[in-house]
Amino acid sequence: MEPEPPQTRLQPPPVALGTGAVARRLGVSPTTLRSWERRYAIGPDRREAGRHRRWTPEDIARLELMCRLTAQGAPPSEAARVARGVAPEDPPAADPAAPTPGGPRALRLGDVRPECRGLARAAVRLDAPAVEDLLEAVLAELGPVTAWEEVIAPTLHAVGRKWATAGERYVEVEHLLSWYVSAALHRIRPAPEPLPAPPVLLACTPGEQHSLPMEALAAALGERALPVRMFGAALPADALCEAVRRTGPRAVVLWAQSRTTADASLARSVAGIEWGPRGARGHSALLLAGPGWGAAAAAPPARAERLFGLRSGLAVIESVVAPRVPGTARGTAAGRAAPAACGS
Template sequence: MEPVPQPEPPQDLPAAALSTGAVARRLGVSPTTLRSWERRYVIGPAHREDGRHRRWTPQDIARLELMCRLTAQGVPPAEAARAARDDTPATRAGARPGPVAGRPDSLPLGKVRPECRGLARAAVRLDAPSVEELLATALAEHGLVTAWEEVIVPTLHAVGRKWAAAGERYVEVEHLLSWHVSSALRRIRPAPAPPHPAVPPVLLACVPGEQHSLPIEALAAALGERGLPVRMFGADLPADALRDAVRRTGPRAVVLWSQSRTTADPALARSVAGVEWGLRGARLHSALLLAGPGWGAGAPDPRTARLFGLRSALQVIAVPAAGAAPETAAGRAGPAACGS
């Protein structure tokens, strides 16, 4: 009897083949952008799994990386795609795709999460839709604190270092990234505040002359997630307006952000720490917490304390939300009126 011929096994995909989502995170583009490039510019994966799922090989990814580099340099997408299809030495050699050390348009990131590299690449390309989508994904998957510390901050620092090293170049990258980070933080919905007992708010502001407000925007969003009321005054709040805001809101704590020593004002900190509010004969004052590298390591007044990082700031401010005030630098609890 003749043996029954067996069908040949299907050829396996390369072990390194990745899904569209994994490639998007790696390159810093949205999955929608990859599908759009495939449809418009015929720069898609060579293989599909059953059910039409795209699987990208190292050669496919090398073409995409070249297209990303060219668009970051200002080449129109159609021309970049044509060059990536027709002339990709890395693809012809079957080289494993990866960032090119010392490339002029690369950012000095060091050892960071893959999401951080993807966000940096999207920012350098000025790919606003991808920046927005990558930020939303990082916040949803990792939570605000981890996304801020391990994805957003390293990318912001890398852009800042690149700007400092390249003169006036990359200012547009920093502005685009900062705007989208701020927008993503403001989209985080605060948790409902408990109706009883009423908790006095936390006042957040940058010192006069300070324009860098993203760190306290992150703190405002994180406090809101925990149901704590916040009064955010943003960048460059004048000294008189700051003192008036403290008197009018009666906050349990005041957080002042200073990015550089040129804006940090110890005299202002002492003045705000001494602001009293409330009824005559029962004056109260708020705990003052100084945040940002501009303040240095110490505190200019015994009634003030230093904050270091978003996670530790939440431990100082949010843990005693039941009514106790944050502790001062001297280790004492703040005035009882700061929330009790």
């Protein structure tokens, strides 16, 4: 018998992405992609049944080149003409000095999610509609915790590093991005039925204007049905102490971005506040968040705990609040001892 001819192994076809996924990857809105396709004939090479656009790696390479050229100041029509001249089998090589498209304006991001690169590109272009669309998409898809830790915070840090090394340039990028991040976090609706527990009070120390981390924490706590009282940036010391007495919070989280705003004397005052009727006085767990409370800061009170990161901070707060909520699975004797340990 003659040997059978060797069978040819079929290579899997390249993955094609939908318009929404490509828009998030590039940092543009889906409307922008459709506009580029209509105006400059830089659309995908194929469509699926039902006229759905499917973008191949070659299509995306052309779009990346167009984004890079427009970020460098080229008119969209000229950028599209150049991008269409790139052979599909020979996409433009990445510039080793610029990990993301955008040339010298690119943000140094390192190894991050594609959504983070897309958000950075949109912010550098000051493309507010794209920034807004991208933030809405990642918060809906990933939730506030993962979106903050893996997309939003890395982009904010990259913008901060960029303007810190470029004089006063790129401050407008940070302001635009911060504004739309804040607006997107405020649009997250808390769970409709919060747990029947005293609230968690969130505030920035007097003089501290950086409130975005607290806004992310407020959104995440609301999503978990934990009652929150958010007081935002630069709450005066007297107002903070009065808010603690009036609300009787289970925990107080104080944010300080820098050592100059990390007021240890204020922390000691808050830790010493007692609230409630005579004979049934209580006090709040004091949780210190932000890099300002580092080792170089003045010694905080003994009954205080540092929070590191949004996800781990949420776990600490839940250990303080949830075990005391009547009817919850964690309302055990062992669980009720957690707040004392937290405040030690």
